[in-house]
Amino acid sequence: MSDYELPPGDKWRQFELRAMGFRSFAGVRSDAPLNPFRLAKFANLLVLDFEQIEGLSVAAREHLLGFASEAWSGGACSRPLPDGRKIVILNPNHGRMRTNATLMEEISHVFLGHQPNRLHVVTEDARGRTSARDYLKADEEAAYGIGAAALVPYSALRRSVLKGQTSAQIARHFRVSRELVEYRLKVTRLWRTYRSAHVEGNAPENRSPTA
Numbered sequence: 001m002s003d004y005e006l007p008p009g010d011k012w013r014q015f016e017l018r019a020m021g022f023r024s025f026a027g028v029r030s031d032a033p034l035n036p037f038r039l040a041k042f043a044n045l046l047v048l049d050f051e052q053i054e055g056l057s058v059a060a061r062e063h064l065l066g067f068a069s070e071a072w073s074g075g076a077c078s079r080p081l082p083d084g085r086k087i088v089i090l091n092p093n094h095g096r097m098r099t100n101a102t103l104m105e106e107i108s109h110v111f112l113g114h115q116p117n118r119l120h121v122v123t124e125d126a127r128g129r130t131s132a133r134d135y136l137k138a139d140e141e142a143a144y145g146i147g148a149a150a151l152v153p154y155s156a157l158r159r160s161v162l163k164g165q166t167s168a169q170i171a172r173h174f175r176v177s178r179e180l181v182e183y184r185l186k187v188t189r190l191w192r193t194y195r196s197a198h199v200e201g202n203a204p205e206n207r208s209p210t211a
């Protein structure tokens with residue numbers, strides 16, 4: 001495998017290899033967007049519409065979709081249904097770009113064989129990065145990191161950067177948020193190359209690499 005297909009750093013190389021496995025399982029080309037909704041059924045996940053949840057009070061529903069909507073992205077119930085499937089519920093307010101990353105993380109947990117304790121809840125901090133409870137911290141990092149690598153693979157990301165594409169263009173192509181693309185640029189150490197191509201004129205890109 002050439003150096004152009006794997007990012008630097010042992011951990012991120014391992015993550016990339018796992019992500020490549022997910023993508024080849026899904027049958028997508030190396031530069032094509034991955035649709036996690038199509039992959040979910042192979043992970044035995046049943047993605048339920050929020051509106052299908054019964055027994056939620058009006059107040060609870062309003063809280064989850066109103067005031068608290070930015071505080072949760074999605075969750076998976078760790079106890080499977082009798083047929084073995086696990087239920088995943090995604091925040092309907094978050095839009096497809098963010099939901100793709102949330103669902104991909106749940107799929108990663110399953111494919112990586114992680115064992116959750118109870119309900120897996122993904123929350124977001126002010127920067128939009130996911131953090132969650134009930135898996136080991138290392139498992140969380142792997143599921144998120146590998147899920148992100150499956151959605152935005154290194155080799156295609158690198159080619160896009162060398163072609164001078166912006167993070168917004170790359171995000172549109174892979175159907176993810178620009179924040180996820182920038183996270184990938186940073187962890188795969190393409191950020192400096194990216195920044196030097198976009199340092200002038202593109203105000204939204206003028207942010208510190210540690211942000």
Ligand SMILES: [Zn+2]
Binds near residue numbers: 106120132135
């Ligand atoms: Zn997780």
